[in-house]
Amino acid sequence: MIADLLPDAVASAWRRDDTEPVTLFPEEAAAVARAVPKRQREFATVRLCARLALRRLGLPETPLAPGARGEPRWPQGVAGSMTHCAGYRAAALARTGDVLSLGIDAEPAAPLPEGVLDGVSLPGERGHLDALAARTPAVPWDRLLFSAKESVFKTWYPLTRRELDFDEASVAFEPAPDPKDHTDPRDHTDRTDHTGTFTAQLLVPGPVTGGVRRDHFTGRWLVREGLVLTAIVLTR
Known part of the structure; x- marks a missing residue:
C-alpha cells in the first residue's frame, strides 16, 4: 500500500x-x-x-x-x-x-486517545481538522495529523540531526476530490479509499539543501483497509 x-x-x-x-x-x-x-x-x-x-x-x-x-x-x-x-x-x-530524504508513517485508522491531539497540534490545525471532519467524517483526521507530523520528522531529522517538536510544523491537508470506492454492493463494510496531499510549513529554520533553505515539505496521504498512511519524498 x-x-x-x-x-x-x-x-x-x-x-x-x-x-x-x-x-x-x-x-x-x-x-x-x-x-x-x-x-x-x-x-x-x-x-x-x-x-x-x-x-x-x-x-x-x-x-x-x-x-x-x-x-x-x-x-x-x-x-x-x-x-x-x-x-x-x-x-x-x-x-x-534521486532523493535527498524521505519519511513514511503508518497508523491505525482510529481516533487518537483522548487528550493526545492537544499535545501534537496547534490551535489553527485543530480548526482545520474540524472543518475537514464536517466534510468527510469517515477519515480520522486527528490520527492523520499525527502520522503526517511523524513523516515530517523522519524527513527532517536526517537532514538536520536536530529534534523537531510537534508545534514546530503546521500541517494542512487537501483531500482528493473523488475517493475511490471499493465497496462490494453485497458487503455493507465501507471500503472507500480516502487520499490526498498535505503541506507541512516549518515554523523553525528549515534545512538547507542545494544551497536553498526549505521552509516546507509536501506529502501524500491515504486511508485504506483500517490504516492511515503518509509519505514525504524530497527529490533532487
Whole structure:
C-alpha cells in the first residue's frame, strides 16, 4: 500500500504481520536483545521490508542497526524510512542521487486517545481538522495529523540531526476530490479509499539543501483497509 504514495525512484516493501522468519545480523540482534518479544518481531519484520527494498534498488543486504535516536542507519548513498504499527510494517528506500530524504508513517485508522491531539497540534490545525471532519467524517483526521507530523520528522531529522517538536510544523491537508470506492454492493463494510496531499510549513529554520533553505515539505496521504498512511519524498 505504501507504494501508492511514492514515486518510481523509491523502492518499498510491506508486510501485514510478523509470521515470516527473519535472521538478523548480529548488530541488529544486539540492539533488541533486551526488548520484549513483540518489539523483537516488529524490529525484524520491518528490516525484512528494508532488505527487500534494498534488493529492488540492486543493492546488497546490510546490517541496519539503529542510531542514537533509534533511527535506522542506512548504507552510504541510501535515504530511507521505516514504519510499523498494529497490522502493518513497511520500509521505503531510494538512492541519494534521486532523493535527498524521505519519511513514511503508518497508523491505525482510529481516533487518537483522548487528550493526545492537544499535545501534537496547534490551535489553527485543530480548526482545520474540524472543518475537514464536517466534510468527510469517515477519515480520522486527528490520527492523520499525527502520522503526517511523524513523516515530517523522519524527513527532517536526517537532514538536520536536530529534534523537531510537534508545534514546530503546521500541517494542512487537501483531500482528493473523488475517493475511490471499493465497496462490494453485497458487503455493507465501507471500503472507500480516502487520499490526498498535505503541506507541512516549518515554523523553525528549515534545512538547507542545494544551497536553498526549505521552509516546507509536501506529502501524500491515504486511508485504506483500517490504516492511515503518509509519505514525504524530497527529490533532487
